[in-house]
Amino acid sequence: MTAMSAGSLESTAEGAPQRNPVRWVVLGVICLAQLTVLLDNTVLTVAIPSLTKEMGAATSDVQWMINAYSLVQAGLLLTAGSAADRYGRKKMLAVGLALFGLGSLSAGISETTGQLIAARAGMGIGGALLMTTTLAVIVQVFDADERTKAIGLWGAVSSLGFAAGPLIGGALLNHFWWGSIFLINVPVALLGLVAVVKLVPESKNPSGDRPDLLGALLSTIGMTGVTFAIISGPEYGWTSVRVLVPAAVGAVVLAAFALWERRVPFPMLDMHFFRNSRFVGAVSGSILVAFGMGGSFFLLAQHLQLVLGYDPLQTGLRMSPLALVIVVLNLTGVGARLLPKVGTPVAIAGGMGLLAAGLAAIAVLGADGYGGMLVGLILMGIGIALSMPAMANAIMSAIPPEKAGVGAGVNGTLQECGNGLGVAVLGAVLNSRFAALIPAVAAGAGSLPAALSHARTASERAAISDAFASGVQASQLVGAAAVLAGGVLAAVLLRRAERGAVPAGG
Numbered sequence: 001m002t003a004m005s006a007g008s009l010e011s012t013a014e015g016a017p018q019r020n021p022v023r024w025v026v027l028g029v030i031c032l033a034q035l036t037v038l039l040d041n042t043v044l045t046v047a048i049p050s051l052t053k054e055m056g057a058a059t060s061d062v063q064w065m066i067n068a069y070s071l072v073q074a075g076l077l078l079t080a081g082s083a084a085d086r087y088g089r090k091k092m093l094a095v096g097l098a099l100f101g102l103g104s105l106s107a108g109i110s111e112t113t114g115q116l117i118a119a120r121a122g123m124g125i126g127g128a129l130l131m132t133t134t135l136a137v138i139v140q141v142f143d144a145d146e147r148t149k150a151i152g153l154w155g156a157v158s159s160l161g162f163a164a165g166p167l168i169g170g171a172l173l174n175h176f177w178w179g180s181i182f183l184i185n186v187p188v189a190l191l192g193l194v195a196v197v198k199l200v201p202e203s204k205n206p207s208g209d210r211p212d213l214l215g216a217l218l219s220t221i222g223m224t225g226v227t228f229a230i231i232s233g234p235e236y237g238w239t240s241v242r243v244l245v246p247a248a249v250g251a252v253v254l255a256a257f258a259l260w261e262r263r264v265p266f267p268m269l270d271m272h273f274f275r276n277s278r279f280v281g282a283v284s285g286s287i288l289v290a291f292g293m294g295g296s297f298f299l300l301a302q303h304l305q306l307v308l309g310y311d312p313l314q315t316g317l318r319m320s321p322l323a324l325v326i327v328v329l330n331l332t333g334v335g336a337r338l339l340p341k342v343g344t345p346v347a348i349a350g351g352m353g354l355l356a357a358g359l360a361a362i363a364v365l366g367a368d369g370y371g372g373m374l375v376g377l378i379l380m381g382i383g384i385a386l387s388m389p390a391m392a393n394a395i396m397s398a399i400p401p402e403k404a405g406v407g408a409g410v411n412g413t414l415q416e417c418g419n420g421l422g423v424a425v426l427g428a429v430l431n432s433r434f435a436a437l438i439p440a441v442a443a444g445a446g447s448l449p450a451a452l453s454h455a456r457t458a459s460e461r462a463a464i465s466d467a468f469a470s471g472v473q474a475s476q477l478v479g480a481a482a483v484l485a486g487g488v489l490a491a492v493l494l495r496r497a498e499r500g501a502v503p504a505g506g
Contacts, residue, residue, distance in 0.1 A: 022199060023141045026137070026201070027138065027142075027150055027153060029200060030093075030134045031134075031153065031154060032191070032192045034131075034134045034161070035157050035161050036097075036185055036188045036189055037127045037131065037161075038161025038165070039165050039168065044066060044169070044181065047169055047181050050173055050178040051178055055116070056113075064117045065117055068118075068121040068124065069120045069127065070231065070416065070420070071224060071228060072121045072125055072224075073131065073416065074223050074224070074227040074416040074420075075128075075221075076220055077223070077409045077412045077416065078223065078269060078409040078410070079219055079409075080096075080128040080129045080132045080133075080409060081132035081136065081407070081408050081409025082216060082269075082406050083129075084129070084204075084408075085136070085403055086211060087204065088202050088204045089136050089137050091202070092129050092132075093133040093137065093200065094196050095126075095129055096129025096133060097126065097189050097196060098126070099123070099126030100123055100130060100185065101126075101185065101189030101193070102122070102126075103119050103123030103124075104185035104186055104189065105182070105186050106118075106122065107119035107120060107179075108179040108180070108181075131412040132409045132412060135392065136407070138150050139396050139408075140201070141201065147393060148340075148390070149333050149336035151396075152330040152333065152336050152385070155384075155389050156326055156385075165316075168184075172184065212266055212267060214260060214264075215260055215267060215268040216268060218253055218260060219269070221249075221253045222250045222251075222254035223250070224250070225246040225251075226247060226250035226254065226417070227420060228246045229243045229244075229247035230417070232246070233428075238428070268406065273398065273399060276398050277493045277496045277497035278394055278397075278493070278494055278497035278498075281394070281489070281490045283395060283410070284486060284490050284493065285348050285352060285487065285489070285490030286392075287418040288418065288487075289352060289355065289384070290415040290418025291419075291479070291486075292356070292480070292483035293355075293384065293418075293419065293422065294420065294421070294422030295427070295475065296380070296422070296426070296476060297319075298423045298426065299472050299476060299479075301315055302430075302448075303469075304319070307468060307469050318370060318373075321374060321381065322377040322384075323381070325380075325385065326385045329381070329382065330385055334385065334386075335389050336389070338386065339390055339393075343498070344390050344393075345494040345495045346491070347387065347390040348494065350383075351383045351388070351487070352383060352483050352486055355379070355380050355383030355483050356383075356481070358376040358377065358378070358379030358382075359476050359477070359479050359483065360376075360476070360480040361376035362380075362476055363472075363476035363477045363480065367473055392411055394494065395410065396408070396411070425478070426479050429475040429478050430474070430475040431471070433467075433470055434470075434471035437466075437467035437470055438451055438467045451464045451467075452465075
C-alpha cells in the first residue's frame with residue numbers, strides 16, 4: 001500500500017473504507033461546487049456592458065467588481081486550506097457553498113456598484129474555501145490508483161466552466177437583467193450544500209495541530225499585497241506607487257511568513273515541502289501553465305473581437321474548442337491511462353510542449369483568420385488535458401494527506417498568481433509592441449479603439465490594426481516560450497525526484 005493510500009485510510013478513520021462506495025457520486029458533488037465558482041467568474045465578463053449601462057458603473061468600478069473576488073480569494077487560499085485540514089474539509093466545503101450562495105444573492109439584488117463590489121468580495125471568501133476543499137476531498141476519497149482520473153475529471157469541469165460561462169451569460173442577458181447571472185448560482189449552491197451534507201465524508205488532520213493564527217494572518221496580508229500589485233500593474237504602470245508599495249509590503253510579509261513557518265512548532269505550510277524536487281517541479285510547471293493559459297485567454301478574447309471582428313457570444317463559441325478538447329480527453333480518461341505508462345515527467349513536459357506549440361500556432365497561423373487559430377486551440381487543449389492533472393496529482397502526492405487542504409491551497413494560489421502574471425506580463429508585451437508599431441497619427445493611444453478613433457484614412461486604420469495584431473502575436477510567442485521553459489524545468493526536477501529525492505516534510 002502506498003503512503004498516500006495509508007494516509008487516506010488514516011484520515012477517514014471514522015469508518016469509511018479505502019474505496020468509498022459512493023466516491024464517484026461524491027466527485028459529482030465536488031465538481032458541481034467547482035463549476036458554480038468557475039461559471040460565475042466567466043459569466044461576469046460578458047455582463048460588463050450591461051453593468052456599465054444599467055448601473056452607471058465606471059471603468060474602475062467594473063475592474064473592482066471583477067478584481068474584488070480574485071483579491072480576496074487569492075489572499076485566503078492558504079488560510080482556507082489550513083482551516084479545512086484542521087476543522088474538517090466537509091465542514092469548510094459546506095461553509096464555502098453557503099457563503100458563495102449568500103454572496104451571489106447579495107450581488108443579484110445589489111442596487112449600487114459599492115454593494116456589488118462588497119458582495120463579490122464575500123463571494124471570494126466562499127470561493128477560497130471551495131477551491132481548496134474540493135481538491136482536498138478528492139485526495140481523501142480516492143486512492144492512488146484512481147486519483148489521477150478523478151483529478152482529470154475535476155479539471156475537465158474547470159474547463160467546462162470556462163467554455164460554458166460566456167454562453168450561459170449571453171443567454172441569460174438576452175432574456176433577463178444583469179442580476180440573473182448571480183441569482184442563477186443560488187439554487188446550484190443550495191443543491192450542492194444538501195449533497196455535501198448528505199454524501200461527502202468528513203476528514204481532517206488526525207494530529208490536531210494547534211491553529212497557526214500568525215501564519216494565517218501573514219499569508220493573507222502577503223498574498224493580498226502581491227495580488228493587488230499584479231492586478232494594478234497593467235493599469236497604473238509597474239513603477240507607480242500604487243503597484244510598488246503593495247508589492248513591497250506583500251514580498252516582505254511573505255518573507256516573514258516563510259521565516260515564521262520554519263520556526264513555529266505547528267506550521268500552516270511546512271517549508272520542508274520545498275526541499276522536495278517533485279513538489280518544486282510540479283509547482284514550477286503549474287505556475288507557468290497558468291501563466292500561459294491566463295495570458296493567452298486574455299489575448300485570445302481581444303484577438304477575436306478587436307482583430308477578427310467577432311461579437312462576445314461569437315468569441316465565446318470560437319474559444320470553446322479549447323475547453324471541449326480538455327473535457328473530452330479527461331472524461332474519456334486518456335490522461336489518466338497515459339500517465340502510468342509514460343511517467344509524470346514525460347506527461348508534464350509533453351503536455352506543456354503541446355500547450356506551447358498551440359500558443360505558437362495561434363500566433364503564426366491564426367494571425368489572419370480563425371482556421372489557423374483552431375489548430376492552436378486544439379493543441380492547447382490536448383496539452384492542458386495531459387499536463388494539468390499530472391501536475392495537480394504531483395503536488396498533492398508530494399504533500400502528506402493530512403495536509404491535503406494546504407496542498408490544494410498551494411495549488412490554487414499558484415494558479416491565481418500565474419493567471420494574474422500571465423495577463424500582466426503578456427499584456428505589457430502587447431502594449432509595448434503596439435506602441436512601438438502604431439502610426440504617428442495615433443501616438444499615445446492606450447488601446448486599439450482609442451487609436452482607431454485617431455485614424456483619418458482606411459490605410460491608417462489598417463496600419464493600426466496590423467500593429468495591434470503584431471503585438472498580440474509577439475505576446476503569444478512570449479507565452480509559448482515561457483510555457484516550454486516551464487515544461488523542461490518541471491521535467492528535469494521531477495526526473496531528479498524519481499531518482500531518489502527525500503520525501504516531502506522530511
